[in-house]
Amino acid sequence: MPQATDNNATIVTNGTPIPSPHDADTIAPVCAKVYERVHAFLNSEVEGQTLKGVQQQTRIALGVIDECLQRYSLEEISLSYNGGKDCLVLLILLLSALHTHSLRTSSPLPKALQSVYIISPHPFQEVDTFVNTTLQEYHLNLVRYAKPMKEAFQQYLDDVPAVKAILVGTRRTDPHGALLTHFDMTDHGWPKFMRVHPVIDWHYAEIWAFIRHLEIPYCTLYDRGYTSLGGTTDTHPNPALKAGDNKENNDQVFRPAYELVEDEAERLGRDW
Numbered sequence: 001m002p003q004a005t006d007n008n009a010t011i012v013t014n015g016t017p018i019p020s021p022h023d024a025d026t027i028a029p030v031c032a033k034v035y036e037r038v039h040a041f042l043n044s045e046v047e048g049q050t051l052k053g054v055q056q057q058t059r060i061a062l063g064v065i066d067e068c069l070q071r072y073s074l075e076e077i078s079l080s081y082n083g084g085k086d087c088l089v090l091l092i093l094l095l096s097a098l099h100t101h102s103l104r105t106s107s108p109l110p111k112a113l114q115s116v117y118i119i120s121p122h123p124f125q126e127v128d129t130f131v132n133t134t135l136q137e138y139h140l141n142l143v144r145y146a147k148p149m150k151e152a153f154q155q156y157l158d159d160v161p162a163v164k165a166i167l168v169g170t171r172r173t174d175p176h177g178a179l180l181t182h183f184d185m186t187d188h189g190w191p192k193f194m195r196v197h198p199v200i201d202w203h204y205a206e207i208w209a210f211i212r213h214l215e216i217p218y219c220t221l222y223d224r225g226y227t228s229l230g231g232t233t234d235t236h237p238n239p240a241l242k243a244g245d246n247k248e249n250n251d252q253v254f255r256p257a258y259e260l261v262e263d264e265a266e267r268l269g270r271d272w
Helices: 028-042 047-071 085-105 123-135 149-159 204-214 219-224
Strands: 075-080 113-118 140-145 165-167 183-184 194-196 242-246 251-254
Touching: 028 047, 028 085, 047 165, 047 183, 047 194, 075 085, 085 113, 085 204, 085 242, 113 149, 123 140, 123 219, 140 149, 194 251
Parallel strands: 075 113, 075 165, 113 140, 165 194
Antiparallel strands: 183 194, 242 251
């Protein structure tokens, strides 16, 4: 079952939270609010090729999620969520798609969205705080496992046996992402489920353009130069974003993650 929410986890320092009643019987209200924000963006006249590209990527991703919702029932679908930027974008897109799906099929939405969080062996407190915040804001039924990924997914499928498909925020430039498609069964020897990759072809800059244009609150580590989040022992601010040194306390100063442009530089702050 999901762990208790940290009482100090409701503070955000960026973006504009999406208003939703926390005592709602279903996720329908938050899905409707997210849908409004996403489709206001899709229907707007934007400037610049990046945002125009994001609009196209958003439509493609929504189409992939819609196909997933047609293939599987809501009880058979879950979201892999760890508070990172990519799965945050995926969460927003999924909530928007659920609103459309509910209207089209006249099917009720659940009280909370099935999701699974595989915790790093050495988690950042900032990440846990943000995850707890979004757990409340977006009504996630988040099950957490502090195990290696293969063992964690097997335990999750044992605990929630109805799940047949898990949406994942993997992108093409991530490790093992080069050959993935929108729908891929897990590899031989892994727990069996369909991996769904709606944002597989998004570029790093497009992820951030979506988050910032839609004013989606995100983990504060990204404002301190972290561009790819793992654990405290293998994740550092990205050296490509170094802005200088703070002479008062000898600390290095880094620009925010959204100022990075090159996909290939995203993981320069990771030890693996």
